[in-house]
Amino acid sequence: MQARYPGTNEDLELASPNDPVVYTAGRLFDVKQANPGDVLRLRVSSRNGGFDYSSLILGLDLRVVGQPAPPLAIPGLALDLATLIVIENGVVNPFGGGALVTPEGWNWVAPVPSASGLSLVFQAVALPGSAAPFTPATPANGIFAATDAH
Numbered sequence: 001m002q003a004r005y006p007g008t009n010e011d012l013e014l015a016s017p018n019d020p021v022v023y024t025a026g027r028l029f030d031v032k033q034a035n036p037g038d039v040l041r042l043r044v045s046s047r048n049g050g051f052d053y054s055s056l057i058l059g060l061d062l063r064v065v066g067q068p069a070p071p072l073a074i075p076g077l078a079l080d081l082a083t084l085i086v087i088e089n090g091v092v093n094p095f096g097g098g099a100l101v102t103p104e105g106w107n108w109v110a111p112v113p114s115a116s117g118l119s120l121v122f123q124a125v126a127l128p129g130s131a132a133p134f135t136p137a138t139p140a141n142g143i144f145a146a147t148d149a150h
Contacts (some may be wrong), residue, residue, distance in 0.1 A: 011047060011051055014043070015043045032150065033084070039112070041107065042109075047101060052101055056100055058122065067119075
């Protein structure tokens with residue numbers, strides 16, 4: 001079974017818990033249920049360290065439940081660039097770019113909003129650059145690595 005929104009299939013992972021402790025990611029865990037007021041937790045990490053210290057952008061897309069994903073204008077990105085919301089350090093930022101993938105993983109926590117009839121779709125992107133104390137992995141497309149979206 002393939003993930004609904006597979007990203008670029010590199011050493012970058014977006015995980016979220018089904019309960020407060022156990023984080024899951026990947027093709028079997030890319031759709032999860034949450035209710036308004038629940039606590040949403042996300043962790044972005046590079047399991048093998050290839051993208052540690054790379055610039056990180058977390059994107060959020062709001063979709064009508066059952067609405068298909070937008071056509072992938074950029075391979076690996078599952079978010080609609082026309083309606084994309086960029087989240088940086090827990091706040092909405094139209095420019096992004098202040099967070100880093102860290103060896104411990106980058107964490108984001110927020111309450112689930114009341115969004116009746118809408119799905120929240122998250123995806124993270126790493127942009128390797130000069131912030132790394134070592135040379136990070138080069139993304140397959142030469143520009144960015146993207147997590148699975150969920």
